Amino acid sequence: MSKINRRATRRSLAVAATLALALGASACASSSSGSSSGTSGATAAAAGGAPIKVAQITTISGGYPFGDVVPGTQAYFKLINSQGGIDGHKIDFMYGDDKGTASQAAELARLYVLQDHVVAMVGNTSLADCNTNEGFYTANHIGVIGGGTEPLCFTQPNWDPVNAGPYYGKVVQWQYTFDQLKPTTVCEIEQNDPTSIAYYNQLRTWFESQNPGVAAKFKEITYTNDATQNPTPAVAHAKALGCDLIELSTVAPNMVAFVKAAKAVGLDATFITLGSGYDTSVPATLGSLGDPGALGPNDKGVFVGAELAAVNSTNPQVQLMASTFKADNVPANFWSEIGWVSAATFVAALKEGASHYNITTAAGALEALQHMTPYDSGFAANPLDFGPGSSHPGNRGSQMLLIENGTWVVAPGQNDGDYDVVHGLLPAANS
Amino acid sequence: MIAEMLAGLVPGGVYAGLAVCIVLMYQMLGVVNLALGAMGGLAACTSLLCVQWFGLGAGPSALVAVLCGALIGVILGLLMVRYFLEASVELRTTVTIAVLVGIIAVGDRILNGATYNFPNLFAGPSVEIFGTGVPIGSLIEVVAAVLLAIGVQVFLRTTYLGAQLRAMSERPVTAGLLAIRVRTLTVAVWAFAGAIATIAVMVVLPTSTTSFPPLAYLVVYALGAALLGLLRNMIVAAVGGVLIGMLQSIVQPSSIGRYTDAVPFVVIVLVMVWWRRRDVWSEAR
Numbered sequence: 001m002s003k004i005n006r007r008a009t010r011r012s013l014a015v016a017a018t019l020a021l022a023l024g025a026s027a028c029a030s031s032s033s034g035s036s037s038g039t040s041g042a043t044a045a046a047a048g049g050a051p052i053k054v055a056q057i058t059t060i061s062g063g064y065p066f067g068d069v070v071p072g073t074q075a076y077f078k079l080i081n082s083q084g085g086i087d088g089h090k091i092d093f094m095y096g097d098d099k100g101t102a103s104q105a106a107e108l109a110r111l112y113v114l115q116d117h118v119v120a121m122v123g124n125t126s127l128a129d130c131n132t133n134e135g136f137y138t139a140n141h142i143g144v145i146g147g148g149t150e151p152l153c154f155t156q157p158n159w160d161p162v163n164a165g166p167y168y169g170k171v172v173q174w175q176y177t178f179d180q181l182k183p184t185t186v187c188e189i190e191q192n193d194p195t196s197i198a199y200y201n202q203l204r205t206w207f208e209s210q211n212p213g214v215a216a217k218f219k220e221i222t223y224t225n226d227a228t229q230n231p232t233p234a235v236a237h238a239k240a241l242g243c244d245l246i247e248l249s250t251v252a253p254n255m256v257a258f259v260k261a262a263k264a265v266g267l268d269a270t271f272i273t274l275g276s277g278y279d280t281s282v283p284a285t286l287g288s289l290g291d292p293g294a295l296g297p298n299d300k301g302v303f304v305g306a307e308l309a310a311v312n313s314t315n316p317q318v319q320l321m322a323s324t325f326k327a328d329n330v331p332a333n334f335w336s337e338i339g340w341v342s343a344a345t346f347v348a349a350l351k352e353g354a355s356h357y358n359i360t361t362a363a364g365a366l367e368a369l370q371h372m373t374p375y376d377s378g379f380a381a382n383p384l385d386f387g388p389g390s391s392h393p394g395n396r397g398s399q400m401l402l403i404e405n406g407t408w409v410v411a412p413g414q415n416d417g418d419y420d421v422v423h424g425l426l427p428a429a430n431s
Numbered sequence: 432m433i434a435e436m437l438a439g440l441v442p443g444g445v446y447a448g449l450a451v452c453i454v455l456m457y458q459m460l461g462v463v464n465l466a467l468g469a470m471g472g473l474a475a476c477t478s479l480l481c482v483q484w485f486g487l488g489a490g491p492s493a494l495v496a497v498l499c500g501a502l503i504g505v506i507l508g509l510l511m512v513r514y515f516l517e518a519s520v521e522l523r524t525t526v527t528i529a530v531l532v533g534i535i536a537v538g539d540r541i542l543n544g545a546t547y548n549f550p551n552l553f554a555g556p557s558v559e560i561f562g563t564g565v566p567i568g569s570l571i572e573v574v575a576a577v578l579l580a581i582g583v584q585v586f587l588r589t590t591y592l593g594a595q596l597r598a599m600s601e602r603p604v605t606a607g608l609l610a611i612r613v614r615t616l617t618v619a620v621w622a623f624a625g626a627i628a629t630i631a632v633m634v635v636l637p638t639s640t641t642s643f644p645p646l647a648y649l650v651v652y653a654l655g656a657a658l659l660g661l662l663r664n665m666i667v668a669a670v671g672g673v674l675i676g677m678l679q680s681i682v683q684p685s686s687i688g689r690y691t692d693a694v695p696f697v698v699i700v701l702v703m704v705w706w707r708r709r710d711v712w713s714e715a716r
Binding site: 254 | 434435
């Protein structure tokens with residue numbers, strides 16, 4: 001072989017090696033975030049009754065950090081398996097990352113249901129699952145308990161969210177804003193999410209009709225792609241409009257970025273965000289910037305409508321989760337709570353139904369879910385109930401939290417004890 | 432409008448810094464480095480680790496990060512001179528795509544959705560301009576990017592080393608035969624670009640979202656700015672970066688704000704059409 005050919009071959013090999021290395025690293029990252037259907041060692045089936053196989057489809061990569069749902073779910077199943085499982089059946093849990101794409105969500109659902117023969121989906125928190133797999137779950141008698149993100153998560157027979165969701169959460173946010181915080185001008189900074197924008201607008205119109213005088217205070221809605229865009233222009237715009245309260249619908253890292261950007265441009269306002277912004281690390285990350293008044297006299301604090309109870313709640317069930325998370329090194333935030341509460345609700349239903357139904361089959365597990373007694377999880381404004389209906393508006397409240405002295409505390413003035421709840425049902429989404 | 436324009440200095444400063452590096456690397460090394468933002472982002476993450484693990488202050492952490500950025504540049508530069516010194520621009524650019532994917536995979540593991548307190552490289556009060564606060568770091572970054580562009584262009588045109596670098600970019604083998612230290616200079620340019628990219632990203636990190644892919648993809652917007660300078664003129668690239676940042680900031684709160692991410696693509700398309708206008712219009716005629 002000539003020197004030139006050898007060099008060319010060597011170069012080709014180098015390119016191939018570089019690409020292989022990069023793709024390999026990429027694949028490693030994907031599987032770590034759950035794209036492969038890895039069985040958790042902590043929850044693997046052991047001797048005894050046949051294992052109950054369950055799976056989870058979650059959006060882990062792609063800018064939306066729902067990934068902590070996985071360790072939250074794993075922690076609860078590990079706890080239950082250590083206590084002998086459900087009626088002698090240990091839980092075999094697997095999960096996958098749909099990357100927020102419909103094709104991946106559809107592929108994972110079929111993999112788990114048709115190939116792995118799971119009996120239910122537990123903890124699903126995805127931007128694509130509800131919209132993609134509705135018909136598939138119904139046809140295959142698969143019950144789903146998870147974190148609802150889109151309108152369809154709340155309006156299909158086999159899908160039961162444990163969280164209030166962005167829609168009940170949004171209405172609670174508005175209720176608390178106008179009842180307690182009483183701003184003069186509100187700027188909303190919303191996600192550029194085409195699947196939710198129409199329903200948000202419909203809800204806002206409905207809320208304004210229910211609450212005279214509110215419409216005049218909504219100054220502006222700015223749509224951002226939080227995951228990719230710098231927050232500074234949006235807060236600078238809010239400052240130019242004279243807004244003294246900013247409503248966000250975003251996740252914790254982005255909420256922190258918005259507050260820091262507000263400080264940088266000199267925006268003096270209160271911040272309030274949906275439950276997706278709840279993370280125990282936020283107060284420490286914001287430091288003194290999280291305290292009321294840090295941005296100016298209009299700043300009444302940084303609020304979040306936690307759809308599940310604060311981790312420092314004195315409720316024994318919440319404390320069990322907190323201590324288990326600490327022992328298992330699981331981050332405590334909205335997402336890991338969804339995983340834990342979804343798993344707890346599923347286990348409660350199957351324990352109750354074990355004597356009536358074959359809970360090792362999808363149909364039996366679904367029947368157990370549909371006939372469960374409403375479960376007081378200790379995390380929600382009201383008991384969670386899967387039920388036989390065509391929709392499951394179970395959790396209708398949020399616990400408003402406020403940063404004080406470096407930690408989240410329950411905010412004063414909520415309309416139902418430690419929770420602010422929506423009385424009645426929201427209007428159905430116009431198709 | 433003015434407030435939004437000024438807010439655009441924050442992303443605009445980053446785009447400007449990265450755009451200057453893109454043009455520099457293209458002119459000197461014949462590579463469009465699509466991994467530049469990822470290099471800077473990965474190195475910037477080390478500042479976070481310095482704070483969390485070793486309790487270092489903002490200054491030392493930033494210094495470590497910049498050195499890491501240079502080190503990443505050295506490693507990639509060595510890889511390029513070892514295997515791709517005589518490769519085509521297309522092949523070298525393709526290699527940077529592989530590097531980009533690899534670094535994103537690593538960066539995603541470091542920034543995994545939690546909240547982070549990145550050290551602020553230029554901590555200090557914002558400067559009030561027309562009633563809007565502009566972070567001092569962003570102002571410094573914008574000015575520094577333009578000065579860097581001017582400085583590098585003057586350096587390349589007026590110094591002996593600059594002449595060597597230009598010779599190297601045109602004919603690396605011939606330059607080597609003329610005893611120009613091609614490999615050393617190539618690695619040095621990669622290291623320089625890595626350090627500058629790190630500084631650029633670090634300035635914006637304290638007030639930006641903290642997931643890794645957006646940091647890596649900052650290069651896309653910077654590429655639009657680099658194209659404004661036709662991958663030749665660093666000063667135009669730097670100014671273009673600032674303008675793209677401002678344009679995005681104006682568009683974002685408007686009724687077409689949902690399409691903010693498309694701004695650089697529109698700029699790229701318009702520039703490409705303008706660039707090739709004679710060919711296209713001549714053929715049409």
